[in-house]
Amino acid sequence: MDEILAVAYDDVVAARGRISGAARRTPVLTSATADALAGGTLLFKGENFQRAGAFKFRGAFNALSRFTGEQKAAGVVTFSSGNHAQAVALSAKLLGIRAVIVMPGDAPAAKVAATRGYGAEIQFYDRYTEVREELGAKLAAEQGLTLVPPYDHPDVMAGQGTCAAELFEDAGPPDLLLIPLGGGGLLSGCAVAAHALCPDCEIYGVEPEAGDDGRQSFRSGRIVTVKTPQTIADGAQTTHLGRFTFPVIRALVKDILTVTDAELAQAMRFFAERMKIVVEPTGCLAAAAVFAGRLDLAGRRAGIILSGGNVDLEKYAGLIC
Ligand SMILES: *Cc1c(COP(=O)(O)O)cnc(C)c1O
Numbered sequence: 001m002d003e004i005l006a007v008a009y010d011d012v013v014a015a016r017g018r019i020s021g022a023a024r025r026t027p028v029l030t031s032a033t034a035d036a037l038a039g040g041t042l043l044f045k046g047e048n049f050q051r052a053g054a055f056k057f058r059g060a061f062n063a064l065s066r067f068t069g070e071q072k073a074a075g076v077v078t079f080s081s082g083n084h085a086q087a088v089a090l091s092a093k094l095l096g097i098r099a100v101i102v103m104p105g106d107a108p109a110a111k112v113a114a115t116r117g118y119g120a121e122i123q124f125y126d127r128y129t130e131v132r133e134e135l136g137a138k139l140a141a142e143q144g145l146t147l148v149p150p151y152d153h154p155d156v157m158a159g160q161g162t163c164a165a166e167l168f169e170d171a172g173p174p175d176l177l178l179i180p181l182g183g184g185g186l187l188s189g190c191a192v193a194a195h196a197l198c199p200d201c202e203i204y205g206v207e208p209e210a211g212d213d214g215r216q217s218f219r220s221g222r223i224v225t226v227k228t229p230q231t232i233a234d235g236a237q238t239t240h241l242g243r244f245t246f247p248v249i250r251a252l253v254k255d256i257l258t259v260t261d262a263e264l265a266q267a268m269r270f271f272a273e274r275m276k277i278v279v280e281p282t283g284c285l286a287a288a289a290v291f292a293g294r295l296d297l298a299g300r301r302a303g304i305i306l307s308g309g310n311v312d313l314e315k316y317a318g319l320i321c
Contacts, residue, residue: 011154178303
């Protein structure tokens with residue numbers, strides 16, 4: 001437990017200072033119907049209302065804010081299934097930095113359009129045959145750009161941790177905290193904040209059942225890599241945890257849970273119908289786990305991060321109807 005982790009609580013505090021003028025302080029939402037369904041008190045942190053539509057703005061803005069003058073002059077490159085791309089593109093625009101984004105050719109049209117709309121240059125790749133990390137590294141080397149990856153970077157992780165810190169401040173420390181899991185930037189950053197601010201809080205990551213590399217890694221103690229998972233949770237189609245995120249998750253998280261695509265769609269429908277909010281499939285991971293009864297919440301307060309709200313409307317309609 002005393003292993004040196006890549007992110008400390010002080011880094012999360014520093015990140016809060018850097019992003020405070022730029023990021024939105026998103027609301028904590030509640031619903032009596034949701035509480036009845038889950039059998040406990042649910043505190044939803046609405047990152048679907050964050051700038052660019054997901055929590056990823058926090059980590060991206062924090063990382064880009066720390067660039068040196070030389071790095072700012074050359075620009076940033078990143079790879080992403082969408083939300084990190086928009087977050088970097090918007091952060092770069094706000095900070096006056098050139099951005100090049102490596103995106104899968106099948107990324108949702110709304111995400112591609114939004115990224116372009118922020119003035120970023122897009123480089124497409126095939127997510128089933130090409131390795132995005134390699135393409136990103138090549139562009140970085142050729143053009144002197146600084147690579148800001150979507151999750152495995154201490155500044156990104158610290159930025160994501162601000163989300164949990166705000167939740168605790170606004171709603172008080174919960175008994176449990178459930179967090180969507182892809183590569184683990186959000187989970188690791190929030191776990192660091194939780195460990196400092198509510199040390200008794202149980203922290204769970206929730207990932208798609210089709211890609212349970214996080215659970216396999218957590219249980220085996222080494223980073224397990226899976227094939228690109230086929231799931232509607234496109235923000236969690238990661239194949240492995242990161243070398244910085246994994247040790248934090250191993251040290252501070254209680255367990256990793258999984259949910260099916262059907263359970264995600266059901267949660268999306270609940271948010272649309274009962275709470276009148278659009279939450280994307282990946283953003284529903286944590287909520288779907290409690291609605292599906294994965295944990296006993298009787299008499300307990302659970303913090304749940306709704307991590308994003310970016311989804312093509314046609315796809316959305318197909319899933320909720
Ligand atoms: C990226 C993303 C996740 C997963 O975050 P990681 O830091 O990769 O674990 C979850 N939800 C949404 C909406 C995302 O965009």
